[in-house]
Amino acid sequence: MSLREVATPAFEGQKPGTSGLRKKVTVFQQPGYLESFVQAVFDCAPELQGGTLVLGGDGRFFNRSAIQIILRMAAANGIDRVLVGQGGILSTPAASAVIRRHRARGGLVLSASHNPGGPDGDFGIKYNIANGGPAPEAVTEAIYKRTQTIRHYRIFDTDAPVNLDAIGNRKIGNMTVTVIDPVDDYAVLLGGLFDFDAIRALLARKDFRFRFDAMHAVTGPYAKRLLVEMLGAPAKSVINAEPLEDFGGGHPDPNPVYAPELYKAAVLDGELDFAAASDGDGDRNMILGKGIAVTPSDSLAVLAANATLAPGYAKGIAGVARSMPTSRAPDAVARALKIECFETPTGWKFFGNLLDAGRITLCGEESYGTSSDHVREKDGLWAVLFWLNLLAVKRGETVLSILQAHWKRYGRHYYSRHDYEAVDARQATEALNRLRAALPSLPGQKVGGMVVTAADDFAYRDPVDGSESKGQGLRVICGEQARLIARLSGTGTEGATVRLYFELFEADPAKQADDVQARLQPLIDFAEIQTGLRKITGRAAPDVIT
Structure with a gap:
């Protein structure tokens, strides 16, 4: 066994996005590519020396190979x-939990989240700091700058790879490698937050039909342990539970487009009283009920309004935060509870300071991400258990009735996101620049009878450390009535993903059952007028509507 310094070029484009560095597997497989980025992380995080690092991923193709390289480095x-x-498996929320519980100095999470896997799919790597959350912008920017100047990486040569399938300790040089059960710490954490006895009684009811789709991704082992072994759900209620390197050929993104059978069974056919799914790395969730798909914005608002029904939040919540594109439904709850509500840029790292400072307890993003201060990441199964806890306590209530009661009290925020995926980067920039140029002239114009009151490019000043983040998304605001938002996503690996968000507030309960897209059509038409996105790209419609 010997230590080597290996010469490597500085690779272009190793700038972490909202959730780390994501590229095609073939890019990561280039000699020195993964190594250069990991060395840049180690160079920019000297606190890791002499300390503990947490490592794992979602089981996608190249996960095991990457772990062997990172261990030697x-x-x-x-x-x-x-x-x-164990097996190289560690969900993103579980990684955060392990970092926090074992007081590790940081962690490397290997995942491209909801992106497809396999040899022709995507791969990703993200550095989490000692609080268990994604590295803040100052750290990721330092890592990126280091990738531009790096000239070599350090690695141990070993005779054999580490056995990742057997729990226990191994040695590489003076470093101890401890293979842990990926579920243990996480299961203990969630067990202290929710009323497992009540959930167990709910799942035992013969008239309660439940299904969880792990989408052949990382949450399979977690769902089987928590839902089946600990809470007594029928084994057949957890489907696609085996993590596969290519996610079974599917797209591990929990939304009605990529989980159509689950959506049909619950929402369209009414065969299920409650259904849910999670994504590639286990940090996102989709919540479905008989006849209704819960928007992530509404989910965050409902959980905030009913937080005291779960034992872990019985004393109330300090505050709530949402990403800017997420609907303003949580804001209405915060006003009623007289707690703080924060609007942040997209990216879970922006919630970290607020959570660490005790300013918020719950937080969420419209992209199917919800969580609390128990970890510093989105947490898919946490949201599922929270909803099951609500249904167990609110006996006789359904997902739909809970939502209807919520809308009656707080008003309904009609909401939808339109994704245009793999758009030519120049075309995407042209469309957004058209809207950006029009922003100063938009206030005073009418959209579907509503008056535009403000139009800007969202900027955020962190209330804890004072750091600023500019250019976080274009906003067209019609007072408290409506919003149109446009931004480029930072999670894709091909071309550009343009995301348009539409929101309309309706206070009248008699009008809260209208078709979502129909109610939002004036905003949808206005977006096309201002961006020319469909005309520029030649697209007749979005690739995904959620």
């Missing part, structure tokens, strides 16, 4: 101990 960079999930 960690040993060569002076890390004392690495906790790695």
Whole structure:
């Protein structure tokens, strides 16, 4: 066994996005590509030396190979101990939980989240800091700058790879590698937040029909342990539970487009009283009920309004935060509860300071991400258990009746997101620049009878550390009535993903059952007039509507 310094070029484009560095698998497989980025992380995080690092991923193709490389590099960079999930598996929220519980100095999460996997699919890597959350912008920017100047990486040569399938300790040089059960710490954490006895009684009812779709992604082992073994759900109620390197050929994004059978069974056919799904790395969730799909914005608002019904939040919540494109439904709850509500840029890292400072307890994004201060990441199964806890306590209530009661009290925020995927980058920029140029002239114009009161490019000043983030999305606001938002997504690996968000507030309960897209049509038409997106791209419609 020997330590080597290996020469490497500085690769272009290794700038982490909202959730780390994501590229095609073939890009990561280039000699030195993964190594250069990991070395940049180690160079910019000297606190890892002599400490503990957490390592794991969602099980997608290249996960095991990447872990072997990172383990050898960690040993060569002076890390004392690495906790790695058995089989290389560790969901993103579980990784956060392990970092926090074992007081690790950081972690590397290997995932491209909801992006497709396999040899021709995507791969990703994200650095999480000691609080368990994604590295803040100052750290990711330092890592990116280091990738531009790096000239070599350090690695141990070893005779054999580490056995990732057997729990226990191994050695690489002076570094200890501890293979851990990926579910244990996470299951203990969630068990202290929710009323498992009440949920167990709910799942035991013969008239309660439940299904969870793990989408052949990382949450399969977690769902089987929590829902089946600990809470007594029928084994057949957890489907697609085996993590596969290519996610079974599917797209592990929990929405009605990529989980159509689950959506049909619950929403269209009414065969299920409650259904849910999670994504590739386990940090997103889709909540469905008989006849209704819960928007993530509404989900966050409902959980905030009913938080005290779960034991872990019985004393109330300090505040709530949402990403800017998320609907303003949580704001209405915060006003009623007289707690703080924050609007942040997209990216879970922006919630970290607020959580660490105790300013908020719950937070969420419109992209099917919801969580609380128990970790510093989105948490798909946490949201599922929270909804099951509500249904168990609100006996006789359904997902739909809970939503209807919520809308009657707080008003309904009609909401939809239109995704145009793999758009030519120049065309995407042209469309958004058209809207950006029009922003100063939009106030005073009418949209479907509503008056535009403000139009800007969202900027955020962190209330904890004062840091600023500019250019976070274009907003057209019609007072409290409506919003149109346009931004480029930072999670794709091909071309550009343009996302348009539409929101309309309706206070009258008699008008809260209208068709969502029909109610939003004036905003949809206005967006096309201002951006020319369909005309520029030649697209007749969005690729995904949620």
